[in-house]
Every structure is written in structure tokens, then in C-alpha cells.
Amino acid sequence: MGFPPEIILEAVLNGLLTGAVYGLVALGLTLVYGVLHIINFAHGALLTAAMYAAYVARASFGVDPYVAALPLAALFFGVGYLVQRLVIGPASRGKDENILLVTLGLSIIIENLMLAVFRSDTRSIDVPYAMEVIEFGPALLSYPRVIGFGATILVGIALFVLMRFTATGKAIRAVAKERTGAALVGIDVAHIYAVTFGIGTACLAISAALLLPSFYVSPRVGNAFVLVAFTIVVLGGMGSVVGALVGGLVIGVVESLSGLYLGESLGQIGIFLIFILVLLVRPTGLFGARA
Amino acid sequence: MTGRDLLPIAAFALIAACVPLFVTSNVVLNFLVFTLIIALAAQGWNLLGGYGGQYSFGHAAFFGTGAYLTAILQVRFGMNAYPAFAAGIALAALVGLAIGFMAFRSGLRGSYFALVTLAFAEVFRVLANASEVTGGAAGILIRLRADPLNFQFAERGTFLWVAAALVTLALVATLALERSRLGAQLVAVRENEAAAQALGVDVLAVKLRAIVLSAGMTGAAGGLYAQYFLYLDAQIAYGTWISVEALLAPIVGGAGTVFGPVLGAVILHGLAEATKTIAGRIPGIDLVVFGIVLILVVRFPPRDIPGLLKRWRR
Amino acid sequence: MTGTGADPAFLAVRGITKRFGGLIAVNDATLDVAEGSITGLIGPNGAGKTTLFAVVAGFETPTSGLVMLEGEDITGRRPHHLARMGLARTFQIVQPFAGLSVRENIAVGAFLRESRRAAALAVAEEVAARVGLTDQLDKPAAALTVAGRKRLEVARALATRPKLLLLDEVLAGLNPSEVRDIVPVVRAIRDSGVTVLMIEHVMQAVMNLCERVHVLAQGRIICSGTPAEVVAAPQVIEAYLGHGAAARLQGGAHA
Numbered sequence: 001m002g003f004p005p006e007i008i009l010e011a012v013l014n015g016l017l018t019g020a021v022y023g024l025v026a027l028g029l030t031l032v033y034g035v036l037h038i039i040n041f042a043h044g045a046l047l048t049a050a051m052y053a054a055y056v057a058r059a060s061f062g063v064d065p066y067v068a069a070l071p072l073a074a075l076f077f078g079v080g081y082l083v084q085r086l087v088i089g090p091a092s093r094g095k096d097e098n099i100l101l102v103t104l105g106l107s108i109i110i111e112n113l114m115l116a117v118f119r120s121d122t123r124s125i126d127v128p129y130a131m132e133v134i135e136f137g138p139a140l141l142s143y144p145r146v147i148g149f150g151a152t153i154l155v156g157i158a159l160f161v162l163m164r165f166t167a168t169g170k171a172i173r174a175v176a177k178e179r180t181g182a183a184l185v186g187i188d189v190a191h192i193y194a195v196t197f198g199i200g201t202a203c204l205a206i207s208a209a210l211l212l213p214s215f216y217v218s219p220r221v222g223n224a225f226v227l228v229a230f231t232i233v234v235l236g237g238m239g240s241v242v243g244a245l246v247g248g249l250v251i252g253v254v255e256s257l258s259g260l261y262l263g264e265s266l267g268q269i270g271i272f273l274i275f276i277l278v279l280l281v282r283p284t285g286l287f288g289a290r291a
Numbered sequence: 292m293t294g295r296d297l298l299p300i301a302a303f304a305l306i307a308a309c310v311p312l313f314v315t316s317n318v319v320l321n322f323l324v325f326t327l328i329i330a331l332a333a334q335g336w337n338l339l340g341g342y343g344g345q346y347s348f349g350h351a352a353f354f355g356t357g358a359y360l361t362a363i364l365q366v367r368f369g370m371n372a373y374p375a376f377a378a379g380i381a382l383a384a385l386v387g388l389a390i391g392f393m394a395f396r397s398g399l400r401g402s403y404f405a406l407v408t409l410a411f412a413e414v415f416r417v418l419a420n421a422s423e424v425t426g427g428a429a430g431i432l433i434r435l436r437a438d439p440l441n442f443q444f445a446e447r448g449t450f451l452w453v454a455a456a457l458v459t460l461a462l463v464a465t466l467a468l469e470r471s472r473l474g475a476q477l478v479a480v481r482e483n484e485a486a487a488q489a490l491g492v493d494v495l496a497v498k499l500r501a502i503v504l505s506a507g508m509t510g511a512a513g514g515l516y517a518q519y520f521l522y523l524d525a526q527i528a529y530g531t532w533i534s535v536e537a538l539l540a541p542i543v544g545g546a547g548t549v550f551g552p553v554l555g556a557v558i559l560h561g562l563a564e565a566t567k568t569i570a571g572r573i574p575g576i577d578l579v580v581f582g583i584v585l586i587l588v589v590r591f592p593p594r595d596i597p598g599l600l601k602r603w604r605r
Numbered sequence: 606m607t608g609t610g611a612d613p614a615f616l617a618v619r620g621i622t623k624r625f626g627g628l629i630a631v632n633d634a635t636l637d638v639a640e641g642s643i644t645g646l647i648g649p650n651g652a653g654k655t656t657l658f659a660v661v662a663g664f665e666t667p668t669s670g671l672v673m674l675e676g677e678d679i680t681g682r683r684p685h686h687l688a689r690m691g692l693a694r695t696f697q698i699v700q701p702f703a704g705l706s707v708r709e710n711i712a713v714g715a716f717l718r719e720s721r722r723a724a725a726l727a728v729a730e731e732v733a734a735r736v737g738l739t740d741q742l743d744k745p746a747a748a749l750t751v752a753g754r755k756r757l758e759v760a761r762a763l764a765t766r767p768k769l770l771l772l773d774e775v776l777a778g779l780n781p782s783e784v785r786d787i788v789p790v791v792r793a794i795r796d797s798g799v800t801v802l803m804i805e806h807v808m809q810a811v812m813n814l815c816e817r818v819h820v821l822a823q824g825r826i827i828c829s830g831t832p833a834e835v836v837a838a839p840q841v842i843e844a845y846l847g848h849g850a851a852a853r854l855q856g857g858a859h860a
Binding site: 038039041087090091092096097098100101102104105106107108109111112113114115116119120219223227230234266268269272273275276279280281 | 344346348393394397399401402403405406407409410411413414417418421531535538542573574575576578579581582583585586589590
Binding site: 470471472475476478479481482483485486487488489490491492493494 | 662664683684685688689693694695696700701702703704705709712713714716717719720721722725761762764765
């Protein structure tokens with residue numbers, strides 16, 4: 001294969017950087033699965049909504065996405081909390097198929113509301129640093145991606161601290177492990193579910209802010225990420241936080257390399273095939289224990 | 292099956308057959324044909340999802356395969372439309388068998404089955420978008436030669452008859468399945484796999500038969516779509532829209548019932564038209580309504596509505 | 606105990622061991638069931654009875670050992686295959702097809718031998734009469750009482766026309782009068798030519814019904830014999846009541 005090693009190295013490094021943000025997208029998904037035991041099909045659509053929010057912040061109010069990241073995270077925590085509390089929770093009535101359908105319904109609604117408001121145009125924002133690069137040995141790395149990588153690590157650490165050392169984190173872990181027991185000792189399970197969903201959605205808002213400078217947004221952009229995120233989650237093991245981050249890096253590299261060798265349009269195939277293979281061969285993922 | 296069981300289906304066929312005699316508006320006929328195509332695709336989903344409880348999120352894989360093969364055999368190989376249509380159905384069924392074999396053998400159920408079917412459909416979409424035989428991103432056009440010998444009809448009303456006939460056939464097939472051993476075993480698998488096994492049901496074989504029938508029927512809808520619109524691209528044939536349509540109609544109209552998919556397709560597309568009339572041509576607004584209806588139907592299952600009303604009146 | 610090979614027993618379980626990770630649920634269990642008999646399998650909670658049933662019925666593959674039906678090795682065969690060979694089971698935790706009527710539930714079993722719906726429904730009615738469910742045929746299965754669900758479990762299994770019926774605690778959770786009603790049903794099943802192996806805690810019914818009883822404790826068969834012999838055996842009393850209990854009771858059976 002006729003690529004010089006620098007090009008391959010650069011592809012791998014850029015893949016790792018993008019993969020970190022994928023990992024952050026997947027983190028929200030895996031967290032929700034780990035605690036609520038539901039697969040949230042609305043994850044991609046919520047990401048789209050967050051990206052539009054970051055877009056509007058920049059295009060209408062001139063706020064840099066990196067500045068908007070934290071306020072957006074707070075806003076989307078609220079959105080996620082309410083969606084779980086008011087829509088998914090009551091409608092699911094504990095049945096797996098119902099959750100599947102309700103989150104699918106949510107994704108249809110969000111996606112098409114975006115289409116109705118913003119039309120199908122592809123939009124991107126104009127920030128001065130979008131095209132800047134950082135030299136890293138022989139490779140040139142895109143500045144927004146390096147920021148994204150760093151921010152993902154920060155969010156990962158923050159989540160770790162939250163889960164390990166705060167009362168809410170302990171309650172979340174208790175609910176994840178043993179819902180009935182947690183309820184018996186007085187934990188409000190519905191509240192914890194909603195908080196977890198909120199945290200997952202807040203992760204999306206940060207991902208959106210990190211993605212926007214180097215990516216575009218359209219009403220269906222979430223679809224591009226949602227299967228990638230599912231692949232990462234399945235690869236890393238449903239519910240495994242470490243698995244999501246490592247899986248993100250792996251998928252980032254796979255995508256980058258298959259894009260290099262197969263071209264942009266077929267590049268996605270690699271990810272889907274990994275997804276299908278993992279589901280068929282080892283649905284518990286590389287880091288997961290639960291079937 | 293007795294004559295009395297077939298009566299509602301005969302009534303449906305009769306009403307559908309009379310429509311072209313009274314309706315001449317092309318817009319209305321277009322709407323009806325499209326709704327019938329969706330109903331056929333949805334009936335396919337219903338066999339596996341409604342009766343078998345295996346929720347596919349990727350019936351586009353079968354719809355698109357039926358559609359593309361029907362078109363490709365005519366355009367690239369000069370085959371007549373009817374054998375091309377039949378081949379499309381057969382290949383869709385085969386794709387169903389392959390996907391089903393891989394997924395069910397690995398024991399994928401519930402959300403995992405939904406995910407893997409979705410992924411397969413996406414793989415097909417990406418491939419169709421990049422491959423030459425499908426016309427790639429430009430799509431594929433079937434030449435207009437309005438002649439019944441080409442499975443093309445000068446009058447939309449005639450096509451409505453054809454679509455209605457196929458839906459009628461699908462209704463009869465579904466009723467036959469419901470009354471058969473396979474149907475009973477399929478429902479048993481949906482309700483409780485372990486208990487079904489204990490009663491001698493070969494769960495894998497039953498699921499495979501169901502997905503083959505399901506894929507073939509949805510593939511037929513795809514072939515019909517190709518013959519009616521005479522144009523396909525990857526987003527039309529393998530896009531998530533058709534997976535969602537195929538699933539939504541039975542869920543709304545009643546999954547695991549003979550008339551559920553037809554009823555659901557009519558309700559949903561009736562609502563979509565009404566919304567467009569009221570709200571104007573805002574893109575996506577009809578789908579927003581679909582999403583809301585889906586959540587409402589899950590939240591308040593229609594079979595519970597009489598009970599809810601009673602409670603409310605008290 | 607007889608050796609392996611050409612085994613005269615109708616159902617022969619030979620040295621079955623089943624491990625789940627580090628836990629040994631069944632440990633080298635060997636037992637016979639004679640054709641046309643009602644045989645009991647008793648033992649304290651957690652003894653491994655249900656696991657042993659699951660192995661015999663093909664729901665679990667044993668770690669080692671053999672299961673033979675009429676001299677044929679059936680170890681590790683899939684449940685639906687065994688059902689076709691004439692081995693049916695009920696579940697301790699009843700597993701009705703909740704969305705279906707009683708009639709449709711039983712018909713699923715009947716479809717194993719009947720390919721036509723009308724025939725399967727006819728078998729369902731006939732079987733329902735045998736277990737006393739005729740009045741409930743058109744009820745949704747979810748609406749049945751506990752006793753009704755237990756009858757439904759038996760009816761569905763019977764509808765597959767088994768040679769050997771494994772009953773897993775069909776009397777558990779029933780009140781004394783309901784137990785009294787089902788005992789003759791089980792006996793009538795045997796009288797119609799079906800061999801029965803039953804896990805049971807209700808000793809009154811075991812004493813009443815079973816010709817032979819095997820006692821499983823901590824995964825091992827610790828005693829086999831007639832009901833009277835088994836309840837008098839010191840190792841059985843100790844298994845139920847703890848070490849030293851036999852001496853204190855001086856052989857008095859108590860259950």
C-alpha cells in the first residue's frame with residue numbers, strides 16, 4: 001500500500017484525536033445503558049440538537065463553541081433530565097421494546113424539528129482556528145482536534161471524580177448495580193435515572209461544542225455519529241466507561257485508516273462491519289461482562 | 292381459514308377496487324398508492340416483529356434489495372419487469388435468511404437485534420451509494436414504457452388496483468400464517484422462548500422462516516415502489532425512512548394483527564397529509580407528527596383506551 | 606445401581622455433574638425412573654433439583670455424565686428435539702404465554718404432533734378436560750389463578766403427547782384443597798401411560814403418589830427408595846433438619 005509512513009502516522013494520530021471525541025459521544029450512551037439498561041436511540045438526534053445549539057450560539061450570538069461548551073452542558077443536562085423524567089420513563093413502563101420505540105420516536109421528532117427549523121442545508125461555523133495545525137514530530141495535527149482530545153480527557157476525569165466521590169455518584173452506582181435494593185434504602189430511582197440521562201446528554205453537548213469547529217451540522221448529522229457511537233459502545237462493552245473511551249480511540253483510528261485506503265464514501269463500511277462482527281461474535285464487547 | 296374470516300379482507304379489496312372508479316385526482320391516487328406500498332412493507336415487518344416479537348430497525352435492507360434488483364435486472368440486463376420483480380422478492384428473502392441466520396444463531400434479541408438489523412441496512416446503503424451497478428449516488432432510472440407487459444400502467448388507477456391486489460394477497464397470507472402451526476409457534480416464541488422450546492418449538496427454525504417471509508413481503512413492496520416511481524437511489528431504497536415506516540405502521544395500527552399495518556399506514560399518512568395541509572409544506576413536519584404518534588401509542592396503547600376512558604368518566 | 610450400556614431403566618441418569626463456574630450445582634447424580642412409574646425427586650432448597658431437571662430436559666448441558674431415555678443417549682440434545690422424542694417438562698416458575706388464551710396456550714403444545722389448527726385445538730380441549738381447565742379455555746392465561754397456571758403448565762406439556770413428563774413443583778404455592786384436587790390428575794396422567802418424574806416439596810403428595818423417591822442434597826443423591834424408606838433414612842432427616850436431628854427424632858418421619 002503506497003502511503004509513506006508519515007501519512008499513515010498522521011492518519012493514526014488524527015484518528016486517535018477524533019476518536020477521543022467519539023468516545024465522549026459514546027460515553028453518554030454507555031452511561032445511560034449501564035444505569036438504566038436502555039439503548040437510547042435518540043442519542044444521535046440529541047447530539048444533532050446540541051450541535052445546532054452550539055451553531056446558533058456562534059452564528060447568532062458570536063459565542064465561541066469552546067466558551068459555550070459548559071453552559072450548553074448545563075442546558076442539555078436539563079433537557080436530558082426532563083426527557084427521561086417526562087417522556088421516556090412514563091412511556092416505557094419497564095418494557096424493553098417500549099423504550100426502544102419511545103427513544104426512536106424522540107429521535108424522529110428531534111431530527112425533523114431541526115429539519116423544519118434549519119432546513120436541510122449543511123452549515124458550519126467560521127472560527128479563526130478551524131484550519132490551524134500543530135506540528136507533532138513529522139505529523140501535522142488539526143488544532144480543534146487536539147483541543148477535543150484534551151477536553152475529552154478532562155471530562156473523563158471529571159466524571160470519574162463525580163462517580164467515585166460524590167453522593168450522587170454513589171447513588172448512581174447503587175442504582176446501576178441493584179435497582180430494587182437502592183430503592184429500598186431510600187434512593188429516588190426515577191430521579192437518579194433522570195440525572196444519569198442528563199449527564200449522558202450533557203456529555204453530548206460538550207462533544208457537540210468540540211466537534212463543531214472542525215465539522216459541519218445538518219439535521220441528519222447525528223445519524224453519522226450514532227452508529228459510530230453504538231459501535232464504540234458495543235465494542236467497549238455495554239455500560240463500560242473505560243470501554244467507551246478506548247473503543248472511541250480504536251474506532252477513530254479504524255475510520256481514519258479505512259478512509260485513507262478505501263476513500264471517504266466506503267470508509268464508513270469498516271466501522272459497520274466491526275459493529276456487526278462484534279455484535280454477532282461477542283455481544284458483551286471487549287470490556288463488558290454482561291450479556 | 293373459513294369464508295367468514297376472509298370477509299373483512301374481501302371488503303378491503305372491494306373498497307380499494309372501487310376507489311379508482313370515483314377518484315380521478317392524481318394527487319389522491321398517488322397518496323393512496325404510496326400508502327399501500329408502505330402498508331405492504333409494514334405487513335412484512337409485522338410478520339416478524341408483530342407476530343414474532345423480533346423488532347427489526349432495518350427492514351430497509353429488504354425493501355431496498357427488492358427495489359434495486361427489480362430495477363437493475365431490467366435496466367442492466369434487459370429482463371422483463373415481472374421476472375425481475377419476482378427475483379427481487381426472492382433475493383430480499385435470501386438476504387433476510389442470511390441476516391436472520393447470523394443474528395438469531397448468535398442469540399441476538401431485543402435491542403441487540405434492532406441494532407444489528409439497522410447496521411446491516413446502513414451497510415447496504417453505503418454500498419449501494421458507492422457501487423456502479425446501482426448507479427451510485429446518481430441513482431437508477433427505469434425507462435418509462437407504460438405497458439401492462441412491462442408492469443407499468445398509463446393510468447394511476449390501474450396501478451392502484453395492482454397495489455391493492457398485492458396488499459390483499461399479503462392480508463390473506465398473514466391470516467393464513469396466523470391460523471397455521473408456524474403462526475402459533477411464532478407467537479409462542481414472542482411470548483416466551485423457553486416455554487416454547489420446552490413444547491418442542493425449534494426456536495431458530497421458526498424465527499428464520501418468519502424473517503424469510505417478512506423480508507420477501509417487504510422486498511415485494513420495494514419492487515412495487517421501483518415500478519411505480521421508476522427511480523431509486525441509495526437513500527430511497529436503503530434509507531432509514533423505510534425501516535421506520537415499516538415499523539411504525541404496525542405499531543400504530545396494531546402489531547401482530549392482520550389489519551394492523553394497513554390501518555396504521557392509513558392513519559399515519561392521513562395524519563401526515565392533514566398536517567401538511569394545516570401547517571404548510573414545512574419539511575419534516577409530517578415526520579414530527581409520526582414521532583409524536585409513536586410515543587403516544589406506546590404510552591397509551593390503543594387496546595387500553597376503552598379502560599382509560601372508563602376511568603376518566605368516573 | 607446398574608451400570609451404563611444397555612440400561613434397563615426407562616430414564617437413566619448416570620453420574621451427572623453440573624458446574625456453574627466454581628459452584629457445583631449437581632454432583633455425580635445417578636438415578637433411574639422405571640417405565641410407567643411416578644418417581645419423586647425431593648431435597649432441601651438449593652439442592653440442585655431444578656438444575657438436574659434442566660439437564661435432563663436439555664436446557665443445560667452437563668459438565669459430565671450421561672442421560673439416557675429408553676437406552677438412547679440423549680445427553681446435551683436441544684429441548685425441542687427432546688420434546689419431539691417424548692420428553693416434556695413444566696417450569697417451577699410458571700411460564701405461560703401471557704398474551705394468549707388458555708386454549709391457544711395448550712394448542713402450542715399440541716402443534717408438536719398436529720399440523721392442522723383444528724386438530725391442535727381439539728387436542729387442547731381434550732387435554733384441558735383432563736387437567737380440569739375446561740371452564741377456563743377462553744380466558745387469557747394472564748388471568749388465571751396460581752393453581753390455574755400450574756394446571757396450564759401441565760396441560761401444555763401433556764398436549765405434546767409425552768412418554769416422560771417432568772413436573773417441577775406443580776404443587777408449590779397451592780392450598781391444601783387445591784393440592785388434593787391435583788393429586789388425582791397426576792395419577793390419571795400416569796394411568797394413561799405417561800411416566801412421571803416430579804420434583805416436589807409437598808410430602809403428603811409425594812407419599813401419596815410416588816412409588817420411588819430420590820433425595821438430592823447439596824447436589825448429590827443421598828438416598829433412593831420407597832417414600833416410607835426415604836423419610837425414615839437418617840441421612841435424609843439430617844439433610845433437612847441438620848446434623849444430629851435423626852438421633853433426636855429417633856427415626857420419626859416429619860414433614
